[in-house]
Amino acid sequence: MTSGVIGGGIAFTAAYLFYRSVPAALLLSAAGIVVPRLYRKFLLERRKQRLAQQFKEALYSIASSLAAGRSVENAFLTAQEDLKLLYPSPNTEIIIEFEIVAARLGYGEPLEHALNDFSRRARIDDISQFADVFTTCKRSGGDMVDVIRRTSQMIGEKLEVQQEIAVMVAQKRFESRIMMAVPFIFLAFLSISAPDYMKPLYSGAGYFLLTGALLALGFCYMLMSKIMKIRL
16 A cells, blocks of 8 residues: 555655646656555565575575484474574564464374475475475485585576676666656756746647657656566
8 A cells, every 4th residue: 555655745846847737747656556556566576586595595504404314204293493593583574484384294194285385386496396396306216415405506697697786787777767867857947947848748739749658758657667687
């Protein structure tokens, strides 16, 4: 609700700068309704990134327990306690997920069923692939320690590459946001300092030019967002 109001306010201000018309600004402020959806998508991506990082730490703990001779089920239960030391907050995503896995083990469910359910909730490729490999390995009697060690190493390398990419594009993302804000700042400055100079834009063909400029800005924003989104 709050993000929708903020988004509507930003859209209203931008539209009023372009059209100097309250009805038009109110009409375009309806674009603010997409802000909550974009914000939820942003929060979901952040959660996935945190969960992937936490899952890598969980695999390290599980691999250590298996190397020490514990069973797979006990290794997951031990990892839950190790994670509580690493992440003290009870609201940490991986702790909540491992508590669900532990509860399902307590009900007598097979571990692979609990992991498959975890992968469906997480919707992260690495976790889904691990659950599939784990299920196959459990059924065929493969080397579980080697599988988990290799999986944790693979996820770790992937996360390192993602972090390097994030550092490289962070400055460009900041620059792109400044570039998107400059036209609005420039328009507001000219409207205050030289209103007579801007007056022809707010009548006749000027509205078509402003609409074209606004659409071009929207297209540029979508294009830059697409370029900045690099997936491995």
